[in-house]
Amino acid sequence: MSDHRMRVGRERSERTQARILRAALQVFADQGPDAPKIDDVVAAAGISRGTFYNYFDSVDALLAATCAWTTRESIESIEEALAGVEGPALRYGLGLRLFFARARSDPTWSRFVGRVWRVDGLELPDRDLDEGLDRGVFRAASPTAMRDLVRGGVREALLRIGTERTAPEYGDHLTELCLQALGTDPRLIAAVMEHELPEGLEEDESP
Amino acid sequence: MSDHRMRVGRERSERTQARILRAALQVFADQGPDAPKIDDVVAAAGISRGTFYNYFDSVDALLAATCAWTTRESIESIEEALAGVEGPALRYGLGLRLFFARARSDPTWSRFVGRVWRVDGLELPDRDLDEGLDRGVFRAASPTAMRDLVRGGVREALLRIGTERTAPEYGDHLTELCLQALGTDPRLIAAVMEHELPEGLEEDESP
Amino acid sequence: MSDHRMRVGRERSERTQARILRAALQVFADQGPDAPKIDDVVAAAGISRGTFYNYFDSVDALLAATCAWTTRESIESIEEALAGVEGPALRYGLGLRLFFARARSDPTWSRFVGRVWRVDGLELPDRDLDEGLDRGVFRAASPTAMRDLVRGGVREALLRIGTERTAPEYGDHLTELCLQALGTDPRLIAAVMEHELPEGLEEDESP
Amino acid sequence: MSDHRMRVGRERSERTQARILRAALQVFADQGPDAPKIDDVVAAAGISRGTFYNYFDSVDALLAATCAWTTRESIESIEEALAGVEGPALRYGLGLRLFFARARSDPTWSRFVGRVWRVDGLELPDRDLDEGLDRGVFRAASPTAMRDLVRGGVREALLRIGTERTAPEYGDHLTELCLQALGTDPRLIAAVMEHELPEGLEEDESP
DNA sequence: TATGAATGAGAATTCATTCAT
DNA sequence: CATGAATGAATTCTCATTCAT
Numbered sequence: 001m002s003d004h005r006m007r008v009g010r011e012r013s014e015r016t017q018a019r020i021l022r023a024a025l026q027v028f029a030d031q032g033p034d035a036p037k038i039d040d041v042v043a044a045a046g047i048s049r050g051t052f053y054n055y056f057d058s059v060d061a062l063l064a065a066t067c068a069w070t071t072r073e074s075i076e077s078i079e080e081a082l083a084g085v086e087g088p089a090l091r092y093g094l095g096l097r098l099f100f101a102r103a104r105s106d107p108t109w110s111r112f113v114g115r116v117w118r119v120d121g122l123e124l125p126d127r128d129l130d131e132g133l134d135r136g137v138f139r140a141a142s143p144t145a146m147r148d149l150v151r152g153g154v155r156e157a158l159l160r161i162g163t164e165r166t167a168p169e170y171g172d173h174l175t176e177l178c179l180q181a182l183g184t185d186p187r188l189i190a191a192v193m194e195h196e197l198p199e200g201l202e203e204d205e206s207p
Numbered sequence: 208m209s210d211h212r213m214r215v216g217r218e219r220s221e222r223t224q225a226r227i228l229r230a231a232l233q234v235f236a237d238q239g240p241d242a243p244k245i246d247d248v249v250a251a252a253g254i255s256r257g258t259f260y261n262y263f264d265s266v267d268a269l270l271a272a273t274c275a276w277t278t279r280e281s282i283e284s285i286e287e288a289l290a291g292v293e294g295p296a297l298r299y300g301l302g303l304r305l306f307f308a309r310a311r312s313d314p315t316w317s318r319f320v321g322r323v324w325r326v327d328g329l330e331l332p333d334r335d336l337d338e339g340l341d342r343g344v345f346r347a348a349s350p351t352a353m354r355d356l357v358r359g360g361v362r363e364a365l366l367r368i369g370t371e372r373t374a375p376e377y378g379d380h381l382t383e384l385c386l387q388a389l390g391t392d393p394r395l396i397a398a399v400m401e402h403e404l405p406e407g408l409e410e411d412e413s414p
Numbered sequence: 415m416s417d418h419r420m421r422v423g424r425e426r427s428e429r430t431q432a433r434i435l436r437a438a439l440q441v442f443a444d445q446g447p448d449a450p451k452i453d454d455v456v457a458a459a460g461i462s463r464g465t466f467y468n469y470f471d472s473v474d475a476l477l478a479a480t481c482a483w484t485t486r487e488s489i490e491s492i493e494e495a496l497a498g499v500e501g502p503a504l505r506y507g508l509g510l511r512l513f514f515a516r517a518r519s520d521p522t523w524s525r526f527v528g529r530v531w532r533v534d535g536l537e538l539p540d541r542d543l544d545e546g547l548d549r550g551v552f553r554a555a556s557p558t559a560m561r562d563l564v565r566g567g568v569r570e571a572l573l574r575i576g577t578e579r580t581a582p583e584y585g586d587h588l589t590e591l592c593l594q595a596l597g598t599d600p601r602l603i604a605a606v607m608e609h610e611l612p613e614g615l616e617e618d619e620s621p
Numbered sequence: 622m623s624d625h626r627m628r629v630g631r632e633r634s635e636r637t638q639a640r641i642l643r644a645a646l647q648v649f650a651d652q653g654p655d656a657p658k659i660d661d662v663v664a665a666a667g668i669s670r671g672t673f674y675n676y677f678d679s680v681d682a683l684l685a686a687t688c689a690w691t692t693r694e695s696i697e698s699i700e701e702a703l704a705g706v707e708g709p710a711l712r713y714g715l716g717l718r719l720f721f722a723r724a725r726s727d728p729t730w731s732r733f734v735g736r737v738w739r740v741d742g743l744e745l746p747d748r749d750l751d752e753g754l755d756r757g758v759f760r761a762a763s764p765t766a767m768r769d770l771v772r773g774g775v776r777e778a779l780l781r782i783g784t785e786r787t788a789p790e791y792g793d794h795l796t797e798l799c800l801q802a803l804g805t806d807p808r809l810i811a812a813v814m815e816h817e818l819p820e821g822l823e824e825d826e827s828p
Numbered sequence: 829t830a831t832g833a834a835t836g837a838g839a840a841t842t843c844a845t846t847c848a849t
Numbered sequence: 850c851a852t853g854a855a856t857g858a859a860t861t862c863t864c865a866t867t868c869a870t
Binding site: 630633634637668669670671672675 | 829830831832
């Protein structure tokens, strides 16, 4: 009996926490990381102020948790989807294409990532990038500048995808441009673009 | 006599407004567009709260004015510096190099532009971009994606330049990458990079 | 359980709102409609500033609510007390006498009504007035002038009653003068003045 | 020469003071005695804040001065106009008619007197009232109630005259009602109403 | 005397946080 | 755990007053 009560309690608790995080995603996506008030989150989640404080200490803590959740979930999805793919250019390029596909299927997530994620998140595919540079698949006078260009471009693209109705090929085009900027061999680029998109990254996972 | 008084008054007024704008540049550069409190600005400008409200209705109005000032001033400087330069690639590329040079000489301005400017400002060199596309000097499957990549990359670069000590060539490298992403002919890129940097854009003009 | 909590919450909320309104009555009566500061109300009600804003948006909104409350309550009391009384002169005259009796028993209310009520409230007995004019019980070259004289006289009387210790017959005398000004038959006036005062209007009802 | 300068200075000073008072009349008439800010007066008078303080210490002092000016001027006009008139009822009735005529010709003044004057002003014709009561021309169970009724009615009438377009006879009708309320002999009332209106009270005098 | 920029005390308003139920 | 009324510190904003020119 006590067992049952505990289980029910834990489940309810997890459901409430999930509601808050989903509401936070929406609110931060709409207002950015600084503007939101507790009441915005509370209203969006359909809970009371007091309940909020049962789960998070402050808006900042909520922001951190929301970032952690989305980042963790994205990493997992990407790694899973790219599980069998080999080669830095292919992995990196397909990763970007998947990222934009996910953005397209969830504009709120896209806006959130574009507005809120700082380096932690937007540097995810660093391993493939490093490997590509090491192997000479990517070439650049300044790796830092290269990363900055790509990171900024991706962020800008996410904001656009999350905000307006973009053409279906927009994400692929941006991926292509990024690879070009990295100095990738055109034939390799073509291969990336023609490769079938692995499954994954398109569904929203509950925290 | 009355003339003299009016002139003195106007001069003082303009000096105060300039002090506020300069303080605002600093504060917005440090804290972003949403976080600053009136008191931050007031303290940075060395004026009283009341004086602030003699010049601006709210922090939002101040933000708008600061954007307008920096944008106007940047446009003027760029146009002046590029006065005699012909050809979209040369103009666009030199424009970027000048922009980054200015950023390097004024990190606060760089941080401000990187964090705060929205499209209004960061689309400045649109005319040259359009002309380059028209003439086939720039090539891209998706002009929108191309612009987004460049805009995002520039923003990211400004944040870096405004935040840390970057290598002297960083700006040039990023410029080169942008031109590559635009599909510019490598010889043309080389010409841009070897061209002497016109004077201008390096001094801060008072509002 | 949830039911109980809701009821307790609502009751507390209503009690607080009532405290604020009662404090407002006092404060507006003392200072008039424009002068009061939020802090005056807050201090008189014994609540915090924040609590005030949980109930009203501004002093103006509080003023409106206080007017609405007093007006509604007065209308109800009068109508109840005059329920069985017939004839415009009798109803109007007894209404005035009751009004002044209430004023006497609650000087704060009297000052409030005298200083703050605008037409909405002080035109209450319009129906009887119109009916009296229609039937020829009241006569006047200018109904507008007549109403203005009575309204102004009543307001002035309320201020006096609410401010100083008046003779017990003061209200009746003013009623008599009003009826005279309306051109009422002296015998009818005598009947009004000799009629027993119905119960009611003398107690303060909580909002 | 010094003489000349002093005279010119004094004249200018008097003109400025007059401008302020006239502006104050307007502003107090529109906003009542409590609401006006220094800036409202300053803007209406077309002067600077500093100049205001050369003439008055505060808004309260300005209010007092404006009341004093209008009261003094009204007393003088009335006394002058009624110079040769004998008998309390005739004097009192004609005084009221003149008062309303003045109100009609200067709605701002009317609104000001209606909203702002306290007893000091609206008790002006006390002497005639007292004399009328002494001689039995006026009759009332309660002189206080009588005065209150008349004072309130006059105030209400001034507000109406100052605010909307009233019929030309409105003032006379209200005068008649007042005299009726005072218990005046109908023939005497008729005489008052038929009496020619003395000259005066219709022009605005500069302070 | 006239001006209006500058000031800062004080009033209005917001909002994160607590806590009794 | 959930609730939302109450709180008051922090912030925004107003406006009477001063004073150098």
